Each structure stands twice: as structure tokens, then as C-alpha cells.
Amino acid sequence: MPEAREVLVISGKGGTGKTSLTAAFAHLAGDAVVCDLDVDAPDLHLLLAPRPWRTEDFYSGHEAVIDPAACSGCGTCAQMCRYDAVVVQDDVFRVEPLACEGCKVCVEFCPEGAIAFPERHCGRWYLSQSRFGPMVHAQLFAGAENSGRLVTLLRQQARQLAQEQGRELILCDGTPGIGCPVISSLSGVDLAVVVTEPTPSGRHDLERVVELCRHFRVPAAVMVNKFDLSQEHTRGIEHFCAAQGLELVARLPFDPVVVEAMVAGRTVTEQAPHSALAQEVVRAWGRICELARLRRAA
Amino acid sequence: MRIAVASGKGGTGKTTVAASLAWVWDAPVVAADLDVEEPNLHLFLRPRITGRRTATLEVPEADESLCTACGACAELCQFKAISLLGEVLLTFPEMCHGCGGCLAVCPAGALSAGRRELGEVIWGAAGEIGFVMGRLRVGEAMSPPLMRAVHRRLEEMLARRPADVIVDAPPGVSCPALAAVAGADLILMITEPTPFGLYDLRLAHQAFSSLGVPLAVVVNRAGLGERGVYEFCREEGLPILAEIPYHRRLAETYCQGRPVAAAGGEVQGWFQELARRARELAAGEQEEAAHA
Structure with a gap:
């Protein structure tokens, strides 16, 4: 059994x-392992209705906790903390959990040994059965560090599920930005599908995320959503893709059916299968599968 | 405001x-x-x-000639940015969170402050x-x-x-x-x-x-x-x-x-x-x- 191919939407x-597009692809693929890597503000479950059959707590790193009874108030921790996480209130030293980086420096250098260093409970992750097959997803707790460790863990779980169930495709919904969680989701994927829109922000962020894909040597293809919002910016994106040797796999029209489908808890390909939008999504999905296969073969 | x-x-x-x-x-x-x-x-x-x-972020730079391979830095680092492989000290600056712990804990003065560009x-x-x-x-x-x-x-x-x-x-x-x-x-x-x-x-x-x-x-x-x-x-x-x-x-x-x-x-x-x-x-x- 060859390893499953992995397609990431960012x-x-x-x-x-x-x-919305990842959900439609999950519907069209039918037998993929679907993975929501946006562990900070995940939304894919709203369309795929997963029922968890396994729930696990996620721990990552540690946090410093000062025992006020053992603290002598010498201030070493506050001097050494690079994150200004030690606050003093009415002569009581306390570590602000949101600012604590979990580096252990205060724990190491406290002359009284007054600082504990418990593991940090950061969120939960789930293995579920969704409307379209197995799904791996998670929810970080508010304010937790999105270090990419949870993203890496979810991808390992998805690969294991694919292996066990003999599934050939892993479909991942990514997170916005270009930092830790995105970098963790990119390494070693067969194809990154970059969804952009014809606006100054869409264009600017497309360029940065394409540069990131290049940096990590991940092949990328591009989809322009709501292309009819601005012909001028769509042309700009087309030129950019041509100059970068990136395939533009779809130009999707603006269609209120995307929101109607979301409200109904369905994918656009279920809600309006005959719309121009859904048909373009179907065509794009065919091409994405070809590209992901070609890439693995190469 | x-x-x-x-x-x-x-x-x-x-x-x-x-x-x-x-x-x-x-x-x-x-x-x-x-x-x-x-x-x-x-x-x-x-x-x-x-x-x-x-x-920039302050990251460790190692001076091998001063390192005694005691391992204190690697033991303290929570981010796998510094490790001891046998007698050889390896640093991984891209993993470093810049806490300064390794520099402070090194008894031999073998680590100095380098820089990683953040943006x-x-x-x-x-x-x-x-x-x-x-x-x-x-x-x-x-x-x-x-x-x-x-x-x-x-x-x-x-x-x-x-x-x-x-x-x-x-x-x-x-x-x-x-x-x-x-x-x-x-x-x-x-x-x-x-x-x-x-x-x-x-x-x-x-x-x-x-x-x-x-x-x-x-x-x-x-x-x-x-x-x-x-x-x-x-x-x-x-x-x-x-x-x-x-x-x-x-x-x-x-x-x-x-x-x-x-x-x-x-x-x-x-x-x-x-x-x-x-x-x-x-x-x-x-x-x-x-x-x-």
C-alpha cells in the first residue's frame, strides 16, 4: 500500500x-481522510458534522507557577524573564500565563526553588466520523500557543488513519498566515492549493505564501475566488502565476450560494450542484488530483 | 486610548x-x-x-574551544534549540525562542549572543x-x-x-x-x-x-x-x-x-x-x- 497523497488548502x-472549498473537495473525494489544521479557529466541522469516536487532551510545553509561600521576593525571576511574564502585585510575585513562554529560566535560577513547572494543557483533539468519512480535528484553548506541535500531531494521526483504512488521499484545511502552524502544515505535502481573491490584500498575501511554499520546496497551485469582483486584480494574479510557473486551477465566480450552503450546513457542491460555481469546483478538483498524482510520480 | x-x-x-x-x-x-x-x-x-x-532575536553561538560538554544548556533548553551529541554541541538557531537560559547557565562561558533575523x-x-x-x-x-x-x-x-x-x-x-x-x-x-x-x-x-x-x-x-x-x-x-x-x-x-x-x-x-x-x-x- 503506497503512502497516501496529501493535499493542503491554504x-x-x-x-x-x-x-468552504475544502468541504466541497471532501464531498467530491468521498473517501479521503479530512484534517482541519486550523486548530485556532476551526470551522470545517460546521459543514462536515463530525462525530468524535476518540477525544484526547493535548499537552504542549510547560508553564512557570510561583509558590507565594516559598517566594522570598528577591526578583531574580523578573530580572531574567525575557518575556516580561513575571508581574509583582502588592509585593507578591506571579507569572502571567499568557506571557509565559515556558522557557524554564526562572525555574532554574530561583534561589528558593519556589517555582513549579507543570505541563500546559493546551486543547483537545479528535478522531471522528464525518459525513464524508474519517476526520481529524482539534480545538486549542483560547490564548494557547499555536506552536505547530498540534498541527504536526494531527497530520501524524491522519497518515496513520489513511494507512489503517487503506485511503489514498489526505485533504487538509490550513490556517491563515505564514508562521508556525502554516510551516508545520506544509512540510512534505504533495500539493498546496492556495486560495486567493482579487483584492490588494489577497494579492499581497498570495505572494508571501507562494514564497513560503518555494522556501519549503512544496509544489503549489492557485485558485482565484470571487474573480469577478475585480477583473484588474484577477489579471494581475494571472500574470503573477504565469511569471512564477504556477498553475491557476480555477477562477470561481462570486455566488451567494456559498453562504446559503454554509447556513444549511452543506457544501456548495451539495447545495447547488448545477451552479457555475459548483461546476468550476468539480473541474478544479479533477485537476488538483491530477497534479497531486503527477507530483508523487515525479 | x-x-x-x-x-x-x-x-x-x-x-x-x-x-x-x-x-x-x-x-x-x-x-x-x-x-x-x-x-x-x-x-x-x-x-x-x-x-x-x-x-532580531538573541540566539546562542557556541565556541567549541571553550565548551566542556557538561550538557547544562541542552538540559535547560525547552525548545530543542541546543543539544549535545556525544562531545559535540549543536545549535539549531531557528528553533530558539531567545530566552537566554543557555547563555546564563553555561559555566564555561562557551556561549555568546548571536542573532536571528525575525523580520x-x-x-x-x-x-x-x-x-x-x-x-x-x-x-x-x-x-x-x-x-x-x-x-x-x-x-x-x-x-x-x-x-x-x-x-x-x-x-x-x-x-x-x-x-x-x-x-x-x-x-x-x-x-x-x-x-x-x-x-x-x-x-x-x-x-x-x-x-x-x-x-x-x-x-x-x-x-x-x-x-x-x-x-x-x-x-x-x-x-x-x-x-x-x-x-x-x-x-x-x-x-x-x-x-x-x-x-x-x-x-x-x-x-x-x-x-x-x-x-x-x-x-x-x-x-x-x-x-x-
């Missing part, structure tokens, strides 16, 4: 339609 | 609101773009750039609006240290010329988003009336309500979708300070790279009203803080 800029 | 513009879900219109608020603000103001992974505010305010500096801090002005942003180097994983550098520059600017601050925060509710809204007198949560918008607004509300700062909502693309967002705001007592309808002319102004408030007419009026109400709520918070 965008740089948020709100370009990643999740 | 500081107003932070944030949202759980990306693409709800944070930058649109931040740019337009700055544009109608009737007092000295600095617009600060803290979405350092994908900064966009400059595309709409089009500031004249007057300065920039490279932001750039860039500043200037768009007419009367002061401007500062961070731009993360592509390939750099950590945004919080660059955000701290942007904050430092912002404080320098405010020390020279006191002003209100409008912060454009990164999307989500994990640590970069919380770091961006820290110190605000009001957090404006931008959402859209869709199931995704509602789910992520709940997350943002959960995350931000622990900060003890007044929260308010702006509904963008009003008229789309459903009523869930409005019901949630009513239940939680969250004031909705503005509703921005989906409108072809606004979309066009946005596509031209201008603050949508610059479309003039009633649109400018909505943002003036939003600014007035935001100022009122933030001033209430400042007064309370002064009395506390």
Missing part, C-alpha cells in the same frame, strides 16, 4: 474561502 | 475597519499593524515610509495618521518576538508625539492575537453574520472576555447569511457598534486599495459614528482604570 489571507 | 481591532475568523474585515477608523479619527492617532505574518494595513493607508529597522519594523505616516507595522521574514516561524519589537517602536513614537492607537490584530484567538490586543481600552471584534462568523466570534468572546477590557462587535457584510450573530450578541450583552452592509461600491473601493470610509457619503458617516461610540466605550474604561 491562503495567507483569511476569509478567502479555504474552508 | 487604544482600540484593538480583532476577530476569530480571518477575512471578516479587520483591516477594512482599522483603516477606516484611522481615516475618520478626529484626534492624533497611530495605526499599528500587528498582523506581522500577513500585514495589509499599509495597502489601504498607503503611508509614506520614514524609517525601518531589522528586528522588519517599518514606520511612517499617512497624512496626519502615524503608522507602524511589522513584516515577518518569510520562513520565520515565530511572530510574537517581532510583535514585541513593533510594540517597542510604537511606544517610542507615542513618547515623541502622544496619540490614540488603533491596532490591527492578527486573526484567531491564540497567543499572537492575545498579545496584539493586550493593553487595549476597547476590543472591537469584527464578524460576519454566517455560521463561520458566529462560531469564531464565540471563540473570540471566550478568549478576550478574560482580559477585563470592554468588548464590542462590528458586523461586516450585514444582510448576508442568518441572525445567529445578532442573537449571540444580545444574549451576551455585546454592543454592536456598526453594521456594514455588503455593497458593490464598498467592494470596489476596497479593491482600489483605499479605506472604504473614503467612499464618502453615508459610508463615511457609519465610520464616524463607529469612531464616536468606540471612543465613548474606551474612555469609560480609561476612567474606570483611573479610579481603580
Whole structure:
């Protein structure tokens, strides 16, 4: 059994339609392992209705906690902390959990040994059965560090599921931006599908995320969503893709059916299968599968 | 006073609101773009750039001739940025969080401070609006240290010329988003009336309500979708300070790279009203803080 291919949908800029498109691809693929890597603000479950059959707590790193009874108030921790995480209130030293990086420097250098260093409970992850097959997803707790460790863990779980169930495709919904979680989701994928929109922000963020794909040597293809919003910016994106040797796999028209489908908890390909939008999504999905296969063969 | 513009879900219109608020603000103001992974505010305010500096993080550099291979540094490091392979010390600067622990713990003085480039801090002005942003180097994983550098520059600017601050925060509710809204007198949560918008607004509300700062909502693309967002705001007592309808002319102004408030007419009026109400709520918070 060959290893499953992995397709990741990302965008740089948020709100370009990643999740709606990933859900439609999950519907069209039918037998993929679907993975929501946006562990910070996940939305894919709203369309795929997963029922968890396994729930796990996620721990990552540690946090410093000062025992006020053992603290002598010498201030070493506050001097050494690079993150200004130690605050003093009415002569009581306390570590602000949101600012604590979990570096252990204060724990190491406290002359009284007054600082504990418990593991940090950061969120939960789930293995589920969704409307379209197995799904791996998670929810970080508010304010937790999105270090990419949870993203890496979810991808390992998805690969294991694919292996066990003999599934050939892993379909991942990515997170906005270009930092830790995006970098963790990119390494070693067969194809990154970058969803953009014809606006100054869409264009700007597309360029950065394409540069990131190049940096990590991940092949990328581009989809322009709501292309009819600005012919001028769409042309600009087309030129950019041509100059970069990137295939533009779809130009999707603006269609209120995307929101109607979302409200109904369905994918656009279920909600309006005969719309111009859904048909372009079907065509694009065919091409994405070809590209991901070609890439693996090469 | 500081107003932070944030949202759980990306693409709800944070930058649109931040740019337009700055544009109608009737007092000295600095617009600060803290979405350092994908900064966009400059595309709409089009500031004249007057300065920039490279932001770096202190990472260890090893001097093999001094290293006694005691392993204290590797044992302390929580980020796998330094390890001892037999007698050889290896550093992985891209993993380093810059805590300085290894330098402090090394008994042989074998480690010195090197630098990793995080990105750039860039500043200037768009007419009367002061401007500062961070731009993360592509390939750099950590945004919080660059955000701290942007904050430092912002404080320098405010020390020279006191002003209100409008912060454009990164999307989500994990640590970069919380770091961006820290110190605000009001957090404006931008959402859209869709199931995704509602789910992520709940997350943002959960995350931000622990900060003890007044929260308010702006509904963008009003008229789309459903009523869930409005019901949630009513239940939680969250004031909705503005509703921005989906409108072809606004979309066009946005596509031209201008603050949508610059479309003039009633649109400018909505943002003036939003600014007035935001100022009122933030001033209430400042007064309370002064009395506390």
C-alpha cells in the first residue's frame, strides 16, 4: 500500500474561502481522510458534522507557577524573564500565563526553588466520523500557543488513519498566515492549493505564501475566488502565476450560494450542484488530483 | 486610548475597519499593524515610509574551544534549540525562542549572543495618521518576538508625539492575537453574520472576555447569511457598534486599495459614528482604570 497523497488548502489571507472549498473537495473525494489544521479557529466541522469516536487532551510545553509561600521576593525571576511574564502585585510575585513562554529560566535560577513547572494543557483533539468519512480535528484553548506541535500531531494521526483504512488521499484545511502552524502544515505535502481573491490584500498575501511554499520546496497551485469582483486584480494574479510557473486551477465566480450552503450546513457542491460555481469546483478538483498524482510520480 | 481591532475568523474585515477608523479619527492617532505574518494595513493607508529597522532575536553561538560538554544548556533548553551529541554541541538557531537560559547557565562561558533575523519594523505616516507595522521574514516561524519589537517602536513614537492607537490584530484567538490586543481600552471584534462568523466570534468572546477590557462587535457584510450573530450578541450583552452592509461600491473601493470610509457619503458617516461610540466605550474604561 503506497503512502497516501496529501493535499493542503491554504491562503495567507483569511476569509478567502479555504474552508468552504475544502468541504466541497471532501464531498467530491468521498473517501479521503479530512484534517482541519486550523486548530485556532476551526470551522470545517460546521459543514462536515463530525462525530468524535476518540477525544484526547493535548499537552504542549510547560508553564512557570510561583509558590507565594516559598517566594522570598528577591526578583531574580523578573530580572531574567525575557518575556516580561513575571508581574509583582502588592509585593507578591506571579507569572502571567499568557506571557509565559515556558522557557524554564526562572525555574532554574530561583534561589528558593519556589517555582513549579507543570505541563500546559493546551486543547483537545479528535478522531471522528464525518459525513464524508474519517476526520481529524482539534480545538486549542483560547490564548494557547499555536506552536505547530498540534498541527504536526494531527497530520501524524491522519497518515496513520489513511494507512489503517487503506485511503489514498489526505485533504487538509490550513490556517491563515505564514508562521508556525502554516510551516508545520506544509512540510512534505504533495500539493498546496492556495486560495486567493482579487483584492490588494489577497494579492499581497498570495505572494508571501507562494514564497513560503518555494522556501519549503512544496509544489503549489492557485485558485482565484470571487474573480469577478475585480477583473484588474484577477489579471494581475494571472500574470503573477504565469511569471512564477504556477498553475491557476480555477477562477470561481462570486455566488451567494456559498453562504446559503454554509447556513444549511452543506457544501456548495451539495447545495447547488448545477451552479457555475459548483461546476468550476468539480473541474478544479479533477485537476488538483491530477497534479497531486503527477507530483508523487515525479 | 487604544482600540484593538480583532476577530476569530480571518477575512471578516479587520483591516477594512482599522483603516477606516484611522481615516475618520478626529484626534492624533497611530495605526499599528500587528498582523506581522500577513500585514495589509499599509495597502489601504498607503503611508509614506520614514524609517525601518531589522528586528532580531538573541540566539546562542557556541565556541567549541571553550565548551566542556557538561550538557547544562541542552538540559535547560525547552525548545530543542541546543543539544549535545556525544562531545559535540549543536545549535539549531531557528528553533530558539531567545530566552537566554543557555547563555546564563553555561559555566564555561562557551556561549555568546548571536542573532536571528525575525523580520522588519517599518514606520511612517499617512497624512496626519502615524503608522507602524511589522513584516515577518518569510520562513520565520515565530511572530510574537517581532510583535514585541513593533510594540517597542510604537511606544517610542507615542513618547515623541502622544496619540490614540488603533491596532490591527492578527486573526484567531491564540497567543499572537492575545498579545496584539493586550493593553487595549476597547476590543472591537469584527464578524460576519454566517455560521463561520458566529462560531469564531464565540471563540473570540471566550478568549478576550478574560482580559477585563470592554468588548464590542462590528458586523461586516450585514444582510448576508442568518441572525445567529445578532442573537449571540444580545444574549451576551455585546454592543454592536456598526453594521456594514455588503455593497458593490464598498467592494470596489476596497479593491482600489483605499479605506472604504473614503467612499464618502453615508459610508463615511457609519465610520464616524463607529469612531464616536468606540471612543465613548474606551474612555469609560480609561476612567474606570483611573479610579481603580
